[in-house]
Amino acid sequence: MANFKTHLNGAFAVSGVLSLISYKAGLLDNHEFLICVAIGTVGGLLPDIDSDNSTPIKLGFDAASLMVAFILVIHWRSSLSLLSLFALWLSAYGIMRYGVFSLFTKLTVHRGIIHSVPYMAILSLGLVCINFYLLGTPTITSWFYGLFLFIGAMVHLGLDEAYSVDLLNRRLKRSSGTAMKFYQHKQQPYYMVLYALLATLLFIAPPFAPLWNHLTDPITWFLLKKGLLPQEFFSQLISIL
Numbered sequence: 153m154a155n156f157k158t159h160l161n162g163a164f165a166v167s168g169v170l171s172l173i174s175y176k177a178g179l180l181d182n183h184e185f186l187i188c189v190a191i192g193t194v195g196g197l198l199p200d201i202d203s204d205n206s207t208p209i210k211l212g213f214d215a216a217s218l219m220v221a222f223i224l225v226i227h228w229r230s231s232l233s234l235l236s237l238f239a240l241w242l243s244a245y246g247i248m249r250y251g252v253f254s255l256f257t258k259l260t261v262h263r264g265i266i267h268s269v270p271y272m273a274i275l276s277l278g279l280v281c282i283n284f285y286l287l288g289t290p291t292i293t294s295w296f297y298g299l300f301l302f303i304g305a306m307v308h309l310g311l312d313e314a315y316s317v318d319l320l321n322r323r324l325k326r327s328s329g330t331a332m333k334f335y336q337h338k339q340q341p342y343y344m345v346l347y348a349l350l351a352t353l354l355f356i357a358p359p360f361a362p363l364w365n366h367l368t369d370p371i372t373w374f375l376l377k378k379g380l381l382p383q384e385f386f387s388q389l390i391s392i393l
């Protein structure tokens with residue numbers, strides 16, 4: 153059944169294999185390879201993020217809040233006193249966990265617009281733009297991150313479609329429609345906003361051509377073919393981990 157564990161394993165397996173292939177083809181370096189696996193796995197959990205009654209999602213919110221708190225503390229470790237760091241950690245965690253995420257779950261309905269292809273495309277393109285414009289990540293790497301998030305999310309929607317169950321393993325009614333959702337008439341205004349946002353992001357996103365040229369370059373795949381021995385694959389993976 154496509155429960156939390158299936159989503160986690162499915163997204164991890166697909167993004168693991170795809171990023172390993174990209175890594176072996178020389179498209180990703182050691183760090184980028186691991187980041188792609190992580191992003192793909194997160195993408196596989198993302199469509200259910202608006203589900204209020206799911207323990208795994210609550211755990212995910214906890215983990216994300218903790219991570220934000222720790223990142224802030226690490227960022228300001230040299231300029232703040234121990235006491236202020238502690239206060240920063242506590243308030244960052246509190247605001248994220250009981251402010252941002254609580255508000256988020258109140259505003260959304262499970263299997264609403266978040267559980268759809270255009271919403272996931274927006275998040276993926278958003279990740280590309282944040283990486284490229286704010287973090288100074290190279291074009292190709294930014295696109296890789298966005299693509300992996302999208303692939304993970306599509307694995308999730310595909311699994312839901314295949315199993316037609318919700319997070320609590322209940323069989324869904326036929327009326328709930330398809331999991332691989334592009335549009336729903338009763339939520340027309342929301343979808344119009346989504347597609348407008350998607351078009352805007354496509355317009356401002358960095359050029360896709362550099363990645364496309366790399367992917368369609370026969371040299372890339374020739375190198376991969378030369379080095380693609382199963383035992384090498386695994387020893388490489390172990391040496392990185």
Ligand SMILES: [Zn+2]
Nearest residue numbers: 199200267312
């Ligand atoms: Zn789902």
